[in-house]
Amino acid sequence: MKEQYPNVTRFGRAVLSPLLLSLAVGTATKGQQSSPRSSPTPPSDTAFSSASQSNATVKLDTRITPEQAKQLFALAGTLLRFSSQETGLPIKRDVKCRLTTRAAVEAYIEEKLNNDEGTERLQREEIVLKKLGMLDHDFQFRPFLLALLKEQIEAYYDSKTKTVNMLDWVDVKEQESALVHEVTHALQDQHSDLEKWDNQTPDDVSHDEAGDQDHLAKDEMDTARAAVTEGQASAVAIDYLLKPRGKSLVKDPEVLNFVTSEMSFTEDTTVMARAPLLLSESMLFPYREGLRFEQGVWMDQGQSAAFPGALDRPPTSSWEIINPREYERKGIPAVPLMPNVHPLVDPFYQPYAIGQMGQLDVRILTKLFGGENAARHLTPAWDGGLYWAGQLRSALTPAERDSTKSLALFYLSIWKNADSAQVFARLYADSLGRKYSNLKLVKPASDDGTEELVYSTNEGPVVITTRDKMVFVTESFPFPLARKLAALILDAQGARAIRMTTLHRPNPDPANPARPIEVSSEPAAPLAATLVRFLENCGVMKVAADAEVRAVH
Numbered sequence: 001m002k003e004q005y006p007n008v009t010r011f012g013r014a015v016l017s018p019l020l021l022s023l024a025v026g027t028a029t030k031g032q033q034s035s036p037r038s039s040p041t042p043p044s045d046t047a048f049s050s051a052s053q054s055n056a057t058v059k060l061d062t063r064i065t066p067e068q069a070k071q072l073f074a075l076a077g078t079l080l081r082f083s084s085q086e087t088g089l090p091i092k093r094d095v096k097c098r099l100t101t102r103a104a105v106e107a108y109i110e111e112k113l114n115n116d117e118g119t120e121r122l123q124r125e126e127i128v129l130k131k132l133g134m135l136d137h138d139f140q141f142r143p144f145l146l147a148l149l150k151e152q153i154e155a156y157y158d159s160k161t162k163t164v165n166m167l168d169w170v171d172v173k174e175q176e177s178a179l180v181h182e183v184t185h186a187l188q189d190q191h192s193d194l195e196k197w198d199n200q201t202p203d204d205v206s207h208d209e210a211g212d213q214d215h216l217a218k219d220e221m222d223t224a225r226a227a228v229t230e231g232q233a234s235a236v237a238i239d240y241l242l243k244p245r246g247k248s249l250v251k252d253p254e255v256l257n258f259v260t261s262e263m264s265f266t267e268d269t270t271v272m273a274r275a276p277l278l279l280s281e282s283m284l285f286p287y288r289e290g291l292r293f294e295q296g297v298w299m300d301q302g303q304s305a306a307f308p309g310a311l312d313r314p315p316t317s318s319w320e321i322i323n324p325r326e327y328e329r330k331g332i333p334a335v336p337l338m339p340n341v342h343p344l345v346d347p348f349y350q351p352y353a354i355g356q357m358g359q360l361d362v363r364i365l366t367k368l369f370g371g372e373n374a375a376r377h378l379t380p381a382w383d384g385g386l387y388w389a390g391q392l393r394s395a396l397t398p399a400e401r402d403s404t405k406s407l408a409l410f411y412l413s414i415w416k417n418a419d420s421a422q423v424f425a426r427l428y429a430d431s432l433g434r435k436y437s438n439l440k441l442v443k444p445a446s447d448d449g450t451e452e453l454v455y456s457t458n459e460g461p462v463v464i465t466t467r468d469k470m471v472f473v474t475e476s477f478p479f480p481l482a483r484k485l486a487a488l489i490l491d492a493q494g495a496r497a498i499r500m501t502t503l504h505r506p507n508p509d510p511a512n513p514a515r516p517i518e519v520s521s522e523p524a525a526p527l528a529a530t531l532v533r534f535l536e537n538c539g540v541m542k543v544a545a546d547a548e549v550r551a552v553h
Contacts, residue, residue: 063168064099064175072166072175073097079180079240080187086236087307089187096163097179105167109149113142128353128389131404131475132411133435134278134368144271148279151271154178157185159194180240184233192311198225220358223285224315231290232307235298238291249295256295260288281364289321289360296324318360322379334384336412339492341388344484349390349408357385357413366424369431378427381420383469385413405459408476412489415469425466428473429453432462450490454479465490 064072076097084091123142129135155178156165164182166175188194238259239248249255263284272280293315298306305328320327335356342351357365362382367375388410395406415421433439436457443454455462460476465486472490474482 064170064172068172069099069166069168072172072179075176076164076179076183079176080183082240083180083184083187083236086239086303087184087187087232088303089191089307089311091187092190093162095183095186096161097166098163099166099168102167102169105153106150109146109153113146113149125353127402127404127407128387128409129278130435131389131407131409132365132387133431134364135276137404137435139276144275144279148271148275151269152283155182157182157189159185159189162186162189177237177241181233181237184236185229188229188232188311191308194229197311197314198222198229220317220319220356221314223318223358223360224321226286227290227293227318227321228310228314229290230286231292231294232310234287234291235294235306250298253295253299256292260291263288277368278364281360281367285318285360289318293321293324293327297328300325300328317356318358319382322359334414336384336386336414336489337492338386338388339488341485341488344481344488345388345390345408348393348481350393351388352391352407353387353389355387357387357411361385362413366427370427374423374427378420378424381416383414383416385411387411405476408460408474410472410474410477410482410485410489412473412493413471414493415471418468421466421469421471425451425453425464425471428471429455429464432457436462452486 076095080091080095083089122145126135126141130137130139135141154167154170155175157163158165164179164186166179166182170178185194235249238255242248242252242255247255272283275283294306294310297310301309315321315327317333319333320331323331326333338354345351359379359382362385363375363379366378370378390408391401392406392408395401395403400406413421413424415424432455436455436459438456438458440456441453442456442461443452451466453464455464461474461479461482462476463474463479463482463486465472467490470490470493472486474485477485
């Protein structure tokens, strides 16, 4: 849900701990490291480049020595050639490497969180996430995120300076797997210009029907693209570790399940171990699902489709990432039609956020509300969704605007069958007590094939309307307005087929370049999308690196 905020300025390209991957392949699967993407580099006087290694002050007991750094940087060319062979992406220029200190990285993180426009976006999004129950109301998002990033970031590729930044306190063996991951990002950047390629979602607030359609049409693009870049880099890192054993991700596909199962291993990362489900799932999605996506396309259609092809014709939604064969078939993700709601809501509410409720969001929501079993059964039955949030125009003070009481929202979810819709409606209703007090069922009713549940809460009415395969939820709208919105949105979908918002994919159909391919509006920032993109852009994550170190030892 990034559409309501300005562009996220990137720290770099985030890399999940290679350690997770190391555990997965047996003795040395160091899988995922990504780099913070486009970000201003930390001050040069706190960093240590390969050209000035002899001048650096390095504590031998805790930091990489200048000689070790020199050997590590010398390896970059070898790893770059390996990555090029694995991906089919050509080397257009050498990749610069530099070494930086923990103090410099921590100062850099704090500066970004204090001054970056992306932080404002995350702070605004926090209220919507709490309103939906994806974060507890008393959760302190910014302090936790700061602590998490300080714990997790271990390397990054800066797409502005075209430099791989390695950290001088991370073990040399662990750095090697990080480096192969990062040089893969450098190759991607040389092929696609990541500064432009991975920033597709609108960042402004939508105030009218045309803006709503544009936001919905592009809403998950960045999430899907993050999964491509991290999935590719992780696949290369895994194959680099498997090569001495004569194995690979394609020849030995069973490796994947072990790799992904280890991505939740966090016993040595105390902050990550306490992360809410939304935060941990958002951090892991580009690596775990991105890796599955890349392996699937690679096995089905070959190297060219999985690497250059996925960059040239990127998926547009989390649905395509989770279901790679739909991407291969050029499937169109279903997106409900958003009618013009502004005449109804604008007199009372300032538009605050709009976006898709993608398959990733639904998986997090159902797992949070019903556990692993509910998520496993309901996620495949998802068939589209959207949300809209508005803030009361009467909320004037900062305290009022920071409260979930100032926000009203509606959420439409579409399911592949009526049974799944009923199950989700009950699950959602049962979850209301976790986010509202004074909860009371006011009116259970059913007529004309539509079931309506009305609850009173400390933040106003909650109305859950189920019609066939559709579930429509309003929270904190006055009851008469909630009913008008339910009728408007549900009727707009039609009795049978779901209508879809479409956009033209920027990449033409190879068989007919003159004809743009139409895709639906599920593409770039579901509720979790801003968080996915922000974390993916922040650097190599320790949760992977630690698993790798343990496996190697």
